[in-house]
Amino acid sequence: MEIQVGIIGFGVVGRGVIALLQEYGNLLKKRIDVGIKIKTIADLNIKDNRGLDLTNIKLTTDYKEIINDDEIKIVVELVGGTTIAYNIIKEALEAKKNVVTANKALIYEKGEELFKLARDNKSEIRFEASVAGGIPIMKTITESLSGDVITEICAILNGTTNFILTKMEDENCSFDEALKEAQSLGFAEADPTLDITGGDAAHKIKVLSSIAFNTNIDKEKVYRKGIDKIQIEDISYAKDLGYTLKLLAIAKKHDDKKSVEAHVYPTLIPSKSSIASVKNEYNVVMLNSSYLGISHYVGKGAGERPTATAIVSDIVDISLAISDKREYPCHRYSSFNDYKTMDISEITSCFYIRLTTVEHVGILANITTILASHDISISQIMQKQSTDNNTVPVIIITHKASEKSMIDAIDEMQKLEYVQERPSLLHLENI
Amino acid sequence: MEIQVGIIGFGVVGRGVIALLQEYGNLLKKRIDVGIKIKTIADLNIKDNRGLDLTNIKLTTDYKEIINDDEIKIVVELVGGTTIAYNIIKEALEAKKNVVTANKALIYEKGEELFKLARDNKSEIRFEASVAGGIPIMKTITESLSGDVITEICAILNGTTNFILTKMEDENCSFDEALKEAQSLGFAEADPTLDITGGDAAHKIKVLSSIAFNTNIDKEKVYRKGIDKIQIEDISYAKDLGYTLKLLAIAKKHDDKKSVEAHVYPTLIPSKSSIASVKNEYNVVMLNSSYLGISHYVGKGAGERPTATAIVSDIVDISLAISDKREYPCHRYSSFNDYKTMDISEITSCFYIRLTTVEHVGILANITTILASHDISISQIMQKQSTDNNTVPVIIITHKASEKSMIDAIDEMQKLEYVQERPSLLHLENI
Numbered sequence: 041m042e043i044q045v046g047i048i049g050f051g052v053v054g055r056g057v058i059a060l061l062q063e064y065g066n067l068l069k070k071r072i073d074v075g076i077k078i079k080t081i082a083d084l085n086i087k088d089n090r091g092l093d094l095t096n097i098k099l100t101t102d103y104k105e106i107i108n109d110d111e112i113k114i115v116v117e118l119v120g121g122t123t124i125a126y127n128i129i130k131e132a133l134e135a136k137k138n139v140v141t142a143n144k145a146l147i148y149e150k151g152e153e154l155f156k157l158a159r160d161n162k163s164e165i166r167f168e169a170s171v172a173g174g175i176p177i178m179k180t181i182t183e184s185l186s187g188d189v190i191t192e193i194c195a196i197l198n199g200t201t202n203f204i205l206t207k208m209e210d211e212n213c214s215f216d217e218a219l220k221e222a223q224s225l226g227f228a229e230a231d232p233t234l235d236i237t238g239g240d241a242a243h244k245i246k247v248l249s250s251i252a253f254n255t256n257i258d259k260e261k262v263y264r265k266g267i268d269k270i271q272i273e274d275i276s277y278a279k280d281l282g283y284t285l286k287l288l289a290i291a292k293k294h295d296d297k298k299s300v301e302a303h304v305y306p307t308l309i310p311s312k313s314s315i316a317s318v319k320n321e322y323n324v325v326m327l328n329s330s331y332l333g334i335s336h337y338v339g340k341g342a343g344e345r346p347t348a349t350a351i352v353s354d355i356v357d358i359s360l361a362i363s364d365k366r367e368y369p370c371h372r373y374s375s376f377n378d379y380k381t382m383d384i385s386e387i388t389s390c391f392y393i394r395l396t397t398v399e400h401v402g403i404l405a406n407i408t409t410i411l412a413s414h415d416i417s418i419s420q421i422m423q424k425q426s427t428d429n430n431t432v433p434v435i436i437i438t439h440k441a442s443e444k445s446m447i448d449a450i451d452e453m454q455k456l457e458y459v460q461e462r463p464s465l466l467h468l469e470n471i
Numbered sequence: 472m473e474i475q476v477g478i479i480g481f482g483v484v485g486r487g488v489i490a491l492l493q494e495y496g497n498l499l500k501k502r503i504d505v506g507i508k509i510k511t512i513a514d515l516n517i518k519d520n521r522g523l524d525l526t527n528i529k530l531t532t533d534y535k536e537i538i539n540d541d542e543i544k545i546v547v548e549l550v551g552g553t554t555i556a557y558n559i560i561k562e563a564l565e566a567k568k569n570v571v572t573a574n575k576a577l578i579y580e581k582g583e584e585l586f587k588l589a590r591d592n593k594s595e596i597r598f599e600a601s602v603a604g605g606i607p608i609m610k611t612i613t614e615s616l617s618g619d620v621i622t623e624i625c626a627i628l629n630g631t632t633n634f635i636l637t638k639m640e641d642e643n644c645s646f647d648e649a650l651k652e653a654q655s656l657g658f659a660e661a662d663p664t665l666d667i668t669g670g671d672a673a674h675k676i677k678v679l680s681s682i683a684f685n686t687n688i689d690k691e692k693v694y695r696k697g698i699d700k701i702q703i704e705d706i707s708y709a710k711d712l713g714y715t716l717k718l719l720a721i722a723k724k725h726d727d728k729k730s731v732e733a734h735v736y737p738t739l740i741p742s743k744s745s746i747a748s749v750k751n752e753y754n755v756v757m758l759n760s761s762y763l764g765i766s767h768y769v770g771k772g773a774g775e776r777p778t779a780t781a782i783v784s785d786i787v788d789i790s791l792a793i794s795d796k797r798e799y800p801c802h803r804y805s806s807f808n809d810y811k812t813m814d815i816s817e818i819t820s821c822f823y824i825r826l827t828t829v830e831h832v833g834i835l836a837n838i839t840t841i842l843a844s845h846d847i848s849i850s851q852i853m854q855k856q857s858t859d860n861n862t863v864p865v866i867i868i869t870h871k872a873s874e875k876s877m878i879d880a881i882d883e884m885q886k887l888e889y890v891q892e893r894p895s896l897l898h899l900e901n902i
Contacts, residue, residue, distance in 0.1 A: 060618055060762055068618050070807045071685065168615075174763040176615030184599075184607030187491055187499050187783035254502065314748045314769065331491055332605040332780045335770030338745065345762040352618035364795070376501045 042075035043359040046106030048128055049118030050083035053142055053169070055090045056348030057116065057355075062092065072356060074363045080106050107131045113362055114355055117141040122149050133157045133165065138362070140354040142169035142347055148243040152256055155373045164361070166354035171244045172197055172323045174346030175339040176353065181252050182373070185329055190252040192328035193291040194471060197244040197304075199321035199341040200235040201267050201287040203227045205306075206319045209275050209284060215268060227321050238264035238304040241289045248325070249291035249302045255377035263303040263384035270306055274394055274464050277435055281420070283308040283392070284316040288469065299380040301387050308392050308468040315471060326471070385444040390419065393436040394464040395453060399426055403458060407434065410452045414445040431460060437468060473506035474790040477537030479559055480549030481514035484573055484600070486521045487779030488547065488786075493523065503787060505794045511537050538562045544793050545786055548572040553580050564588045564596065569793070571785040573600035573778055579674040583687055586804045595792070597785035602675045603628055603754045605777030606770040607784065612683050613804065616760055621683040623759040624722040625902055628675040628735075630752035630772040631666040632698050632718040634658045636737075637750045640706050640715060646699060658752050669695035669735040672720045679756070680722035680733045686808035694734040694815035701737055705825055705895050708866055712851070714739040714823070715747040719900065730811040732818050739823050739899040746902060757902070816875040821850065824867040825895040826884060830857055834865065834889060841883045842869070845876040862891060868899060 047054050058078060061068070069075050081094070082103040098105075106112055107128070115132040117139060119125045125146050132139050133154070141147070147154070147167050158165040168178045172195070181190065196202050200222060207218035219236070222228035234240045242264035250257045267287055275285050288307040293300050309316055314336060318324040323341030328334055340346040397403050404423060411418060420437040438446075450463050478485050489509060492499070500506050512525070513534040529536075537543055538559070546563040548570060550556045556577050563570050564585070572578070578585070578598050589596040599609045603626070612621065627633050631653060638649035650667070653659035665671045673695035681688045698718055706716050719738040724731050740747055745767060749755040754772030759765055771777040828834050835854060842849060851868040858864070869877075881894050 056762075064618055064620060064761075067620065071617060071805065174766060176611050179610065179615055180607050183788065184610055184784045185780060186502060186787045187495055188780045189495060189498065312748070314745070317743070317745045317748045329780070330495075331487075331776040333771050333777060335605060335768075337766075337768050339766030340764050346764060349616060349619045349760070349763045353615045356617045357614065361795075364792075374502065 041363045042077050043113055043362055044077050044079040044111045045114045045116060045355060046080045046082065046109065046112040047078060047116045047118065048082045048103045048106055049120065050081050050086060050090065051118060052344045053347045053351070054081070054083070054118045055092065056344035057118070057351050058092055060345070060348045060352055068356070072360055074359050076355060076359055079112055080109065082106050103128055104131075107135050107137070112137065114138045114140060114358055116351060116355065117143060119143075120145070122146045126150060129154055129165070130157065133161050133163050136161050136163055138164040138166075138358045140166045140351055140358070142167070142351060144170035144240075144243050144247060147247050148259060151247060151250065152375065164358055166358065168354050169347045169350035171248050172325055173339070173341040173343065174349050175323055175325060175337045175341065176350070177248065177325045177337055178251065179353070180337060181248070181327070185327070185332065188332055189330040190327050191293050191330065193245065193249055193252060193289070193325065194315065194469070195245065195248070195289045195325040196286055196315065196318055196323050197289045197325070197341065198235055198241040198287060199323060200228045200232060201241070202319070202323070203321045204236070205267060205270075205275075205285055205287065208270070208272055209279060212272060212276065214272050215270055236268045237266035238287060241287060241304040245289035245291050245302050245304060249300060250375065251373055252327075253291070253293045253300055253377060253379065254375055255300060255379040256375045257300060257302055258381035261302075261381040261383055263305070265305040267306050271464060273433075274392070274466060277394060277433070278308050278392060278466070279311070281435070281437070282311050283468065284311045285466065286315065290469070293379070298378075299382050301382040303384060303387065305467050308466055309471050313471050386442065388440045388442050390440055390468040390470065391438045391446050392464075392466040392468050393438070393450070395434045396460045396463075397432050397434055398458045398460060399430060399432050400458040403432070403434065406456055407436070407453060410449050411436070411438065414441070414449040416441040416445060416449055472794045473508050474544055474793055475508050475510040475542045476545045476547060476786060477511045477513065477540065477543040478509060478547045478549065479513045479534045479537060480551065481512050481517060481521065482549060483775045484778045484782070485512070485514070485549045486523065487775035488549070488782050489523055491776070491779045491783055499787070503791055505790050507786060507790055510543055511540065513537050534559055535562075538566050538568070543568065545569045545571060545789055547782060547786065548574060550574075551576070553577045557581060560585055560596070561588065564592050564594050567592050567594055569595040569597075569789045571597045571782055571789065573598070573782060575601035575671075575674050575678060578678050579690060582678060582681065583806065595789055597789065599785050600778045600781035602679050603756055604770070604772040604774065605780050606754055606756060606768045606772065607781070608679065608756045608768055609682065610784070611768060612679070612758070616758070616763065619763055620761040621758050622724050622761065624676070624680055624683060624720070624756065625746065625900070626676065626679070626720045626756040627717055627746065627749055627754050628720045628756075628772065629666055629672040629718060630754055631659045631663060632672070633750070633754070634752045635667070636698060636701075636706075636716055636718065639701070639703055640710060643703060643707065645703050646701055667699045668697035669718060672718060672735040676720035676722050676733050676735060680731060681806065682804055683758075684722070684724045684731055684808060684810065685806055686731060686810040687806045688731060688733055689812035692812040692814055694736070696736040698737050702895060705823070705897060708825060708864070709739050709823060709897070710742070712866070712868070713742050714899065715742045716897070717746060721900070724810070725813075728811075729809075730813050732813040734815060734818065736898050739897050740902050744902050817873065819871045819873050821871055821899040821901065822869045822877050823897040823899050824869070824881070826865045827891045828863050828865055829889045829891065830861060830863050831889040834863070837887055838865065838867070838884060841880050842867070845872070845880040847872040847876060847880055
């Protein structure tokens with residue numbers, strides 16, 4: 041048996057998928073006893089063969105040729121974005137075709153609608169590649185942990201920012217220098233805004249947590265803070281204290297409150313933790329679940345070849361289902377929990393604070409009084425020796441406090457006459 | 472729809488599976504839209520309910536009641552061992568039932584035969600729990616990487632020995648002391664032989680590598696060396712050099728030679744590597760594959776609850792297949808590569824050597840001459856200060872050398888009059 045596939049969007053990832061299927065197609069057939077044939081590729085700019093032999097593949101600039109082709113059972117959407125891609129997937133599902141996509145932005149925006157559309161049409165939509173690229177995290181959550189209850193996700197979901205933070209820590213360089221290196225090596229795009237502001241990771245943690253917790257997540261409430269304002273001083277001081285800075289995407293389920301939290305911000309974690317050892321462009325997803333306990337999964341989160349493995353694994357699963365005339369169940373993505381998404385102001389964590397002060401009697405007394413008045417207790421405090429320009433850095437690590445009381449405390453500290461600038465504030469998790 | 476399941480063997484893991492299905496059965500039904508019902512439990516000693524409510528479950532001492540029950544579609548074998556368990560699985564498959572097992576010893580001994588039997592009977596056999604407990608590694612290899620080619624596996628597959636080695640390194644204690652602590656905490660059995668000699672990990676790497684490389688592995692050639700002879704001195708010296716000792720299970724595919732290597736031995740790895748950060752009873756599997764690159768997966772390798780998640784995920788996959796009237800494919804375990812299993816003497820790695828010598832002129836000249844005569848080149852060499860009893864430890868780290876030439880060189884060194892005892896020899900991998 042041979043399953044016909046249409047690919048819409050012939051960019052870097054499309055090239056990877058076709059290269060993989062050409063290189064290992066025969067091997068794959070031996071493994072699964074079903075052939076997978078790329079029948080048609082659609083792209084507005086289809087002239088370039090991108091170094092591949094496309095002899096037996098139909099090329100077109102009109103994606104509807106794929107949607108309208110009765111022989112094609114699987115449509116792979118690799119156009120990206122949320123406009124044309126949305127139309128493509130909608131039309132494909134309505135034509136009772138199965139869909140594989142790497143489009144995290146679209147699943148973030150329209151996931152629930154598309155899952156329902158797939159269910160209504162007895163089609164399948166798969167998107168393993170959309171979150172953490174090559175890490176098989178959707179399959180792990182929906183299949184391997186199908187009988188377990190995940191309560192927490194803690195992840196590095198953006199390779200660009202992990203690369204930048206690794207450089208800053210290892211080479212003691214500024215954000216701007218590290219970004220430039222990331223761009224020159226191809227780990228950051230020319231316009232890196234979506235990555236460095238935490239937007240990309242926020243999209244991904246919303247998708248992951250809604251699937252893991254079986255609930256819709258209010259995307260407006262997925263708080264995100266990026267790394268573009270991170271100062272190298274804070275990375276250095278934290279390193280001395282045994283902490284490493286990572287852009288963590290965290291989601292937690294609170295069954296008692298029927299609510300979930302999901303957010304992305306730069307977070308200090310113990311340098312000895314497994315997550316801290318995940319460097320450069322690698323991603324990691326750590327899960328805490330009731331029966332399995334802590335488990336974590338590490339791999340490349342992007343790139344032509346890692347992403348291709350995820351897309352091909354989705355194509356294979358659907359192909360096997362088709363070859364068995366199976367009505368593939370979409371139930372694995374159902375949102376039967378109707379949980380509220382918590383506002384960032386309600387969320388608690390530990391914090392790292394760095395104040396730049398001028399030497400003055402009673403600094404520490406003043407600062408600790410402010411923290412106490414907001415019910416924030418201190419875990420560690422250090423007053424460093426005064427620097428060249430007579431400023432004195434004071435570093436405080438707190439116990440758990442709410443985001444709101446912490447911001448209020450920082451506002452008050454900033455008003456003290458001998459505090460020179462807005463204090464640095466970072467989240468801290470003892471994972 | 473409801474799928475009826477029979478469980479044979481009501482020990483720790485059986486208890487975990489039943490507890491999980493009782494606790495999360497309703498949730499699972501919401502997720503997959505198929506009910507899973509435990510109809511019968513068989514165990515020779517069935518009197519104890521193990522703290523569970525077994526009211527609606529039939530209890531029997533005769534496993535054939537499960538095999539002969541037409542309503543039961545899935546048989547979960549949790550008896551262990553390779554005799555009765557073999558009969559149970561054979562009879563179940565011949566009765567066209569699907570089988571889920573956690574029995575690594577049996578899959579190690581009879582895997583190929585049972586896979587064929589399943590295929591011939593259009594039944595399924597699943598064994599996610601047999602290797603690395605809660606880590607979904609079988610699914611990752613056979614499904615997520617179905618289109619990719621795995622070339623190397625490097626893993627910690629035995630939690631008992633990882634716990635012991637972690638204790639020895641962190642608390643600077645002897646093997647015997649660490650073993651006693653592992654036993655008192657339930658991380659080692661009363662008779663820990665199979666674990667500490669590397670036998671358990673050898674079983675698992677044989678199963679993993681035969682599936683990952685699509686070839687049979689000659690189990691007689693899976694070399695294993697345990698940790699029971701490890702001296703704390705070597706762990707300490709290695710730590711000073713930036714290395715950590717782990718009992719690594721390694722398998723590599725050599726397409727050029729149409730051969731594979733698979734072996735288990737204590738191995739020094741850089742302390743900064745991700746694998747070194749996997750401590751205590753945790754397992755890890757690192758894969759190197761052509762498209763995805765390096766990825767790794769960490770979780771608990773044993774225990775009632777982690778193992779239960781793996782078994783339930785297998786039950787769920789089969790239940791969904793049955794509910795779709797699907798003939799579930801076994802092709803994912805086919806051994807179409809006919810590769811030779813390499814003998815340990817052919818395998819190369821780097822080595823750590825520690826010699827205990829009495830002070831003597833020309834020691835280093837003698838030793839380095841011996842190594843050179845066996846074509847072994849040196850990466851690092853250190854002569855430590857003489858200890859209380861006038862012995863001088865000499866530590867050498869070599870570049871890659873064959874096992875055979877290394878053993879020959881050690882034999883020669885031992886004959887030198889000022890070498891006091893058999894030199895310590897450990898493998899070393901720069902992962």
